Amino acid sequence: MRIEFATQRRRPLPLTSLIDVIFLLLLFFMLSSTFTRFAEVEVAGGRASSTVAAAQPDILIRIEDGIWTINGRDFPEADAISELKRLQDNGASKAVLLVRGDMTSQTMVSALERVRRATGLMLSVAR
Amino acid sequence: MRLPRPRKARQRESTIALINVIFLMLIFFLLAGTLAPPMDSEVALIRTAEAESAEPPDALFITSDGRLRAHGIETNVGSFVTRLKMETRSEAGSPLSAKVAADRDLPATRLVEIVGELRAAGVEKISIATERAAE
Numbered sequence: 550m551r552i553e554f555a556t557q558r559r560r561p562l563p564l565t566s567l568i569d570v571i572f573l574l575l576l577f578f579m580l581s582s583t584f585t586r587f588a589e590v591e592v593a594g595g596r597a598s599s600t601v602a603a604a605q606p607d608i609l610i611r612i613e614d615g616i617w618t619i620n621g622r623d624f625p626e627a628d629a630i631s632e633l634k635r636l637q638d639n640g641a642s643k644a645v646l647l648v649r650g651d652m653t654s655q656t657m658v659s660a661l662e663r664v665r666r667a668t669g670l671m672l673s674v675a676r
Numbered sequence: 677m678r679l680p681r682p683r684k685a686r687q688r689e690s691t692i693a694l695i696n697v698i699f700l701m702l703i704f705f706l707l708a709g710t711l712a713p714p715m716d717s718e719v720a721l722i723r724t725a726e727a728e729s730a731e732p733p734d735a736l737f738i739t740s741d742g743r744l745r746a747h748g749i750e751t752n753v754g755s756f757v758t759r760l761k762m763e764t765r766s767e768a769g770s771p772l773s774a775k776v777a778a779d780r781d782l783p784a785t786r787l788v789e790i791v792g793e794l795r796a797a798g799v800e801k802i803s804i805a806t807e808r809a810a811e
Contacts, residue, residue, distance in 0.1 A: 571695065575705065581712070582709025586808040590724065591803040649785070650785075654779065657787065658804055676785055
Protein backbone atom coordinates (compact mmCIF):
# COMPACT_ATOMS: atom_id res chain seq x y z
CA MET A 550 0.00 0.00 0.00
CA ARG A 551 1.23 3.36 -0.83
CA ILE A 552 1.30 5.87 1.95
CA GLU A 553 1.58 9.53 1.24
CA PHE A 554 4.17 11.50 3.14
CA ALA A 555 2.73 14.01 5.44
CA THR A 556 3.03 17.32 3.59
CA GLN A 557 5.53 19.41 5.46
CA ARG A 558 4.36 22.85 6.37
CA ARG A 559 6.52 25.48 4.77
CA ARG A 560 8.38 27.43 7.34
CA PRO A 561 8.14 31.22 6.97
CA LEU A 562 11.23 32.92 5.63
CA PRO A 563 13.45 34.19 8.44
CA LEU A 564 12.92 37.91 8.23
CA THR A 565 15.14 39.03 11.06
CA SER A 566 18.40 38.43 9.29
CA LEU A 567 17.06 40.09 6.15
CA ILE A 568 16.14 43.19 8.10
CA ASP A 569 19.54 43.22 9.74
CA VAL A 570 21.32 43.28 6.44
CA ILE A 571 19.07 45.90 4.89
CA PHE A 572 19.42 48.02 7.98
CA LEU A 573 23.19 47.83 7.77
CA LEU A 574 23.11 48.83 4.12
CA LEU A 575 20.81 51.71 4.95
CA LEU A 576 23.13 52.94 7.68
CA PHE A 577 26.14 52.68 5.39
CA PHE A 578 24.55 54.70 2.62
CA MET A 579 23.09 57.25 5.00
CA LEU A 580 26.44 57.94 6.60
CA SER A 581 28.68 57.84 3.58
CA SER A 582 26.64 59.74 1.03
CA THR A 583 26.36 63.46 0.72
CA PHE A 584 23.72 65.69 -0.74
CA THR A 585 25.97 68.66 -1.39
CA ARG A 586 26.58 69.41 -5.02
CA PHE A 587 30.15 70.22 -5.86
CA ALA A 588 31.68 72.27 -8.59
CA GLU A 589 35.11 73.32 -9.62
CA VAL A 590 36.71 76.48 -10.93
CA GLU A 591 40.00 76.22 -12.69
CA VAL A 592 42.70 78.71 -11.78
CA ALA A 593 45.48 79.76 -14.05
CA GLY A 594 48.50 81.72 -13.00
CA GLY A 595 49.88 81.80 -9.52
CA ARG A 596 52.85 83.89 -8.74
CA ALA A 597 53.22 87.24 -10.38
CA SER A 598 56.55 86.20 -11.78
CA SER A 599 57.30 84.55 -15.09
CA THR A 600 53.89 83.57 -16.47
CA VAL A 601 52.19 86.91 -16.13
CA ALA A 602 55.16 88.96 -17.22
CA ALA A 603 55.54 86.83 -20.31
CA ALA A 604 51.89 86.89 -21.18
CA GLN A 605 51.44 90.68 -21.16
CA PRO A 606 47.83 90.95 -20.11
CA ASP A 607 45.48 93.32 -21.86
CA ILE A 608 43.26 93.87 -18.86
CA LEU A 609 44.10 94.31 -15.21
CA ILE A 610 41.32 93.80 -12.73
CA ARG A 611 41.40 94.74 -9.09
CA ILE A 612 38.54 94.33 -6.69
CA GLU A 613 38.17 96.26 -3.48
CA ASP A 614 34.99 96.48 -1.41
CA GLY A 615 32.82 95.53 -4.37
CA ILE A 616 34.38 98.14 -6.66
CA TRP A 617 36.06 96.64 -9.70
CA THR A 618 39.01 98.62 -11.00
CA ILE A 619 39.51 97.68 -14.63
CA ASN A 620 42.60 99.13 -16.23
CA GLY A 621 42.54 101.96 -13.73
CA ARG A 622 38.89 102.91 -14.00
CA ASP A 623 36.40 102.14 -11.26
CA PHE A 624 33.16 100.33 -11.92
CA PRO A 625 30.44 98.98 -9.67
CA GLU A 626 30.13 95.22 -9.90
CA ALA A 627 27.16 95.25 -12.26
CA ASP A 628 28.86 97.46 -14.87
CA ALA A 629 32.20 95.70 -14.65
CA ILE A 630 31.10 92.72 -16.71
CA SER A 631 29.75 94.85 -19.53
CA GLU A 632 32.97 96.86 -19.52
CA LEU A 633 34.94 93.61 -19.80
CA LYS A 634 32.72 92.55 -22.68
CA ARG A 635 33.34 95.86 -24.39
CA LEU A 636 37.09 95.43 -23.98
CA GLN A 637 36.88 91.93 -25.33
CA ASP A 638 34.97 93.12 -28.38
CA ASN A 639 37.75 95.62 -28.93
CA GLY A 640 40.33 92.87 -29.09
CA ALA A 641 41.48 92.15 -25.55
CA SER A 642 42.06 88.50 -24.82
CA LYS A 643 44.12 88.10 -21.66
CA ALA A 644 43.06 89.38 -18.29
CA VAL A 645 44.73 89.24 -14.94
CA LEU A 646 42.94 89.43 -11.63
CA LEU A 647 45.18 91.07 -9.10
CA VAL A 648 44.78 89.76 -5.59
CA ARG A 649 45.63 92.35 -3.00
CA GLY A 650 44.91 93.16 0.58
CA ASP A 651 42.27 91.35 2.55
CA MET A 652 40.28 89.88 -0.31
CA THR A 653 38.84 86.51 0.67
CA SER A 654 38.91 83.39 -1.43
CA GLN A 655 35.16 83.57 -1.77
CA THR A 656 35.36 86.98 -3.45
CA MET A 657 38.15 85.85 -5.72
CA VAL A 658 36.44 82.68 -6.89
CA SER A 659 33.10 84.45 -7.39
CA ALA A 660 34.83 87.02 -9.56
CA LEU A 661 36.66 84.32 -11.53
CA GLU A 662 33.43 82.50 -12.10
CA ARG A 663 31.51 85.58 -13.20
CA VAL A 664 34.15 86.70 -15.65
CA ARG A 665 34.60 83.21 -17.08
CA ARG A 666 30.91 82.81 -17.58
CA ALA A 667 30.16 86.17 -19.07
CA THR A 668 33.20 86.63 -21.27
CA GLY A 669 35.66 84.51 -23.18
CA LEU A 670 38.71 86.15 -21.67
CA MET A 671 41.69 84.08 -20.61
CA LEU A 672 41.72 84.99 -16.96
CA SER A 673 44.60 84.30 -14.64
CA VAL A 674 45.33 85.25 -11.09
CA ALA A 675 48.34 87.11 -9.80
CA ARG A 676 49.47 88.59 -6.59
CA MET B 677 -16.60 34.55 41.69
CA ARG B 678 -14.44 36.49 39.35
CA LEU B 679 -12.35 34.49 37.03
CA PRO B 680 -9.66 35.81 34.78
CA ARG B 681 -10.54 35.66 31.14
CA PRO B 682 -8.37 33.60 28.93
CA ARG B 683 -5.62 35.74 27.57
CA LYS B 684 -5.64 36.49 23.91
CA ALA B 685 -2.49 35.46 22.16
CA ARG B 686 -0.79 38.68 21.14
CA GLN B 687 -0.61 39.09 17.45
CA ARG B 688 2.91 39.36 16.15
CA GLU B 689 3.78 42.76 14.78
CA SER B 690 4.08 42.58 11.07
CA THR B 691 7.70 42.93 10.06
CA ILE B 692 6.84 43.18 6.40
CA ALA B 693 5.74 46.80 6.74
CA LEU B 694 8.95 47.64 8.58
CA ILE B 695 11.07 46.06 5.90
CA ASN B 696 9.17 47.90 3.22
CA VAL B 697 9.85 51.24 4.79
CA ILE B 698 13.51 50.53 5.39
CA PHE B 699 13.86 49.27 1.86
CA LEU B 700 12.35 52.45 0.50
CA MET B 701 14.75 54.54 2.57
CA LEU B 702 17.65 52.44 1.33
CA ILE B 703 16.66 53.02 -2.28
CA PHE B 704 16.20 56.73 -1.63
CA PHE B 705 19.69 57.14 -0.22
CA LEU B 706 21.16 55.02 -2.98
CA LEU B 707 19.66 57.18 -5.69
CA ALA B 708 19.68 60.64 -4.15
CA GLY B 709 23.08 60.72 -2.48
CA THR B 710 26.53 60.57 -3.89
CA LEU B 711 29.27 58.64 -2.19
CA ALA B 712 31.89 61.10 -1.12
CA PRO B 713 35.28 60.93 0.47
CA PRO B 714 35.09 62.50 3.91
CA MET B 715 35.32 66.26 3.79
CA ASP B 716 37.45 68.13 6.22
CA SER B 717 35.18 69.45 8.93
CA GLU B 718 37.29 72.55 9.53
CA VAL B 719 36.80 73.84 6.01
CA ALA B 720 33.67 75.63 4.85
CA LEU B 721 33.81 75.40 1.09
CA ILE B 722 33.51 78.38 -1.21
CA ARG B 723 30.02 78.79 -2.64
CA THR B 724 29.43 79.23 -6.33
CA ALA B 725 26.26 79.24 -8.34
CA GLU B 726 27.28 78.77 -11.94
CA ALA B 727 30.52 76.84 -12.13
CA GLU B 728 30.57 73.50 -13.90
CA SER B 729 29.64 70.68 -11.60
CA ALA B 730 32.11 68.04 -10.60
CA GLU B 731 32.33 64.93 -8.49
CA PRO B 732 33.01 65.27 -4.77
CA PRO B 733 36.58 66.36 -4.31
CA ASP B 734 39.39 64.35 -2.85
CA ALA B 735 41.35 67.49 -2.41
CA LEU B 736 43.94 69.47 -0.59
CA PHE B 737 42.00 71.34 2.05
CA ILE B 738 43.08 74.76 3.25
CA THR B 739 41.63 76.04 6.50
CA SER B 740 40.78 79.69 7.02
CA ASP B 741 44.06 80.33 8.80
CA GLY B 742 46.09 78.84 5.98
CA ARG B 743 46.94 75.38 7.27
CA LEU B 744 46.99 72.58 4.70
CA ARG B 745 45.18 69.33 5.37
CA ALA B 746 44.74 66.23 3.29
CA HIS B 747 43.12 62.93 4.23
CA GLY B 748 42.41 64.30 7.67
CA ILE B 749 45.96 65.17 8.67
CA GLU B 750 48.07 68.24 8.31
CA THR B 751 50.42 68.21 5.41
CA ASN B 752 52.44 70.52 3.23
CA VAL B 753 52.67 71.15 -0.47
CA GLY B 754 55.71 68.92 -0.95
CA SER B 755 54.32 65.76 0.59
CA PHE B 756 50.90 66.31 -0.98
CA VAL B 757 52.42 66.50 -4.44
CA THR B 758 54.63 63.47 -3.80
CA ARG B 759 51.61 61.48 -2.80
CA LEU B 760 49.59 62.77 -5.74
CA LYS B 761 52.35 61.72 -8.11
CA MET B 762 52.44 58.23 -6.63
CA GLU B 763 48.70 57.86 -6.93
CA THR B 764 48.52 59.00 -10.54
CA ARG B 765 51.61 57.25 -11.80
CA SER B 766 49.52 54.51 -13.38
CA GLU B 767 48.01 56.87 -15.92
CA ALA B 768 51.27 58.29 -17.12
CA GLY B 769 51.25 60.89 -19.83
CA SER B 770 48.25 62.78 -18.55
CA PRO B 771 49.04 66.10 -16.94
CA LEU B 772 49.12 66.11 -13.17
CA SER B 773 46.00 67.74 -11.81
CA ALA B 774 45.08 68.69 -8.29
CA LYS B 775 42.05 70.04 -6.57
CA VAL B 776 42.25 72.61 -3.86
CA ALA B 777 39.38 73.07 -1.45
CA ALA B 778 39.88 76.35 0.33
CA ASP B 779 37.88 77.82 3.15
CA ARG B 780 35.77 80.72 2.01
CA ASP B 781 37.38 83.09 4.52
CA LEU B 782 40.94 82.26 3.56
CA PRO B 783 42.77 85.38 2.36
CA ALA B 784 43.04 85.15 -1.39
CA THR B 785 46.71 86.08 -1.32
CA ARG B 786 47.47 82.93 0.64
CA LEU B 787 45.39 80.86 -1.77
CA VAL B 788 47.25 82.25 -4.75
CA GLU B 789 50.52 81.58 -2.95
CA ILE B 790 49.60 77.93 -2.43
CA VAL B 791 48.44 77.59 -6.03
CA GLY B 792 51.78 79.01 -7.10
CA GLU B 793 53.66 76.54 -4.90
CA LEU B 794 51.66 73.66 -6.33
CA ARG B 795 52.44 74.81 -9.83
CA ALA B 796 56.11 75.11 -8.97
CA ALA B 797 56.02 71.55 -7.63
CA GLY B 798 54.88 70.27 -11.02
CA VAL B 799 51.11 70.23 -10.90
CA GLU B 800 49.84 71.48 -14.23
CA LYS B 801 46.10 71.72 -13.78
CA ILE B 802 44.78 73.19 -10.57
CA SER B 803 41.14 73.74 -9.83
CA ILE B 804 39.36 75.04 -6.80
CA ALA B 805 36.61 72.86 -5.44
CA THR B 806 33.45 74.66 -4.48
CA GLU B 807 29.96 73.72 -3.47
CA ARG B 808 27.03 74.62 -5.63
CA ALA B 809 24.36 76.66 -3.97
CA ALA B 810 20.89 75.26 -4.40
CA GLU B 811 19.12 76.66 -7.42
